[in-house]
Amino acid sequence: MKKNLLIIGAGGVAQVAAYKAAMHNDVLGDIHIASRTLSKCEGIVAGILEKKALKRPGILAAHQLDAMDVEATKALIRRTKSQIVINAGSAFLNMSVLRACMDVGAAYIDTAIHEDPSRICETPPWYGNYEWTHRDECERKGVTAILGAGFDPGVVNAYAALAAQRLFDRIDSIDIIDVNAGSHGRYFATNFDPEINFREFTGTVWSWQDSQWTSNSMFEVSRTDDLPVVGTHKTYLTGHDEIHSLSANLGVPDVRFWMGFGEHYINVFTVLKNLGLLSEQPVTTAEGLEVVPLKVVKAVLPDPVSLAPDYVGKTFIGDLIRGVRDGVETEVLIYNISDHEEAFAETDSQAISYTAGVPATAAAMLIATGQWECHRMANVEELPPLPFLDLLGRMGLPTRVRDARGDWAFEELDLPEPELVAVRTGKVS
Missing domain, CATH: 3.40.50.720 (NAD(P)-binding Rossmann-like Domain)
Structure with a gap:
């Protein structure tokens, strides 16, 4: 141990x-x-x-x-x-x-x-x-x-592994949807490191479609979903970490990531980008000072940690998965809802940090107890999902599953035995 x-x-x-x-x-x-x-x-x-x-x-x-x-x-x-x-x-x-x-x-x-x-x-x-x-x-x-043992990537990878091993005979598509339906009350801020946040959205958006990499521009492709608890939200096709491992490990032809953005965020982001203020390349001021515009923007924006005391509302993160089970076309939504105020009361942090930090500690506990001590490099979908999701539920990140029968707590699911075809690596839980 x-x-x-x-x-x-x-x-x-x-x-x-x-x-x-x-x-x-x-x-x-x-x-x-x-x-x-x-x-x-x-x-x-x-x-x-x-x-x-x-x-x-x-x-x-x-x-x-x-x-x-x-x-x-x-x-x-x-x-x-x-x-x-x-x-x-x-x-x-x-x-x-x-x-x-x-x-x-x-x-x-x-x-x-x-x-x-x-x-x-x-x-x-x-x-x-x-x-x-x-x-x-x-x-x-x-x-x-x-x-990638945060939430996305991380927990959403475990959701995909759960679906591949227990809920589907064949998965045709995985759409990961991330919506922050909360408000921090500031004019403009990012929920985590501004430098990392902006870098995700200033270049090409890569997704896995028809078993190949597909490129788009940011805010070019959108969708609207009626989601549990947080309601109807518009999200945009975005490049993201988990696409790169899920596309390699699960053999699913379509893996996409969708993130919610308000019009105000898009407008401010667009102005900053068009002015060149999101560039990571140094520029020289009239006074001869060399500065990186993106780092200047980061310096003047609120520290994401400072947003937590005033944050209200909830977050939604989940996998909308389509495929076939027992010869029938099937759709399943596996998701989590987190509350900003509850996260702050427990950890002095907002829910976006909470959803990323709790899984990392859960992963450490599974390594400590030997359940995830795999003695190799692995992405989360290559590891047993059930102990992870069970532990997360006990640590404050409960999983729910919505299907044609209704909306279920993870603990209520009657899961079939795991199939022997879960991932390309051949490793199953």
Whole structure:
């Protein structure tokens, strides 16, 4: 059984992961939080202690770390005797933290795909460009590396695996729908790191259609759905992490990601983009200062963590899956509803951070208990979905399933036995 957890990052997702880890330190052991800004880590520790969130007395410590420094990261892992590392920092850190974990033998978890700061919306497959190039090394060294263990990617991948293994004989399409029906009361803000947020939407939108990569422009393709709890929402076809692994691992001909945007967000985004303020390329001011426009925009926007106290409303994230079961065309919606105010009351964070941070800690717990200790690199859909979804329900992210019969809590489902054809890798739960 693995013990002791190091969380890298001090933003909203890392904060939620830390709170939840503290609530389960009987399983995870010592909890360490590290980032470049020590005061942010110390603030998370103080918040956890103020809420008396530690399940039992134990070590909860803050550390300063530049996680781009592989040797420094390795040294901290060894010093804290951490056997599991959650990389909840910037997606720019993935390859550095993964390298440190592979070198010292610690299990690795992240919540988003790696990004190269100099490139935006690279040609697919993104995992194939970076993380997957280390699959052989992970397996050779027996290192567990779980990729994309947030909500999307992460939980939505588990939803897809559940559908492939238990609910369908053949899946024809997976449409992942993400809607934030909440409000933070600010004129304009992003719900997580503005630099990462904007980079997702400034280039080509890649989706998997008719078993091939298809390109579109942002806000070019939309759909409208009547969704449980949050109602009718318009969403836009968007490139996203999980498309790249699901298209490779599940053999489904159509995998698409749809995200909800309000007209105000689209208008502000369009102005910023057209003015060149979302560019990652440096420009020189009249005073001779070299600045990156995107970093300037990030600096003047609200810190996403600061949005949490005023956030109201709910989020919807789910998989709309179509295919065939027992010779009948079938449609199933597997989803979660989260509440911003409830997330803040528990973890001092809004629901978008909550939905990404809770799964990362759940993944760490499954590694600690051996259920996801796979000794190789894996995306979430390659791992048993049932223990993950069951644990998430107990940790505050319940799953519901809507089909032709009605709308069901995950615990109410009468699931058939798993089929033996779940994923191309041949691994089934």
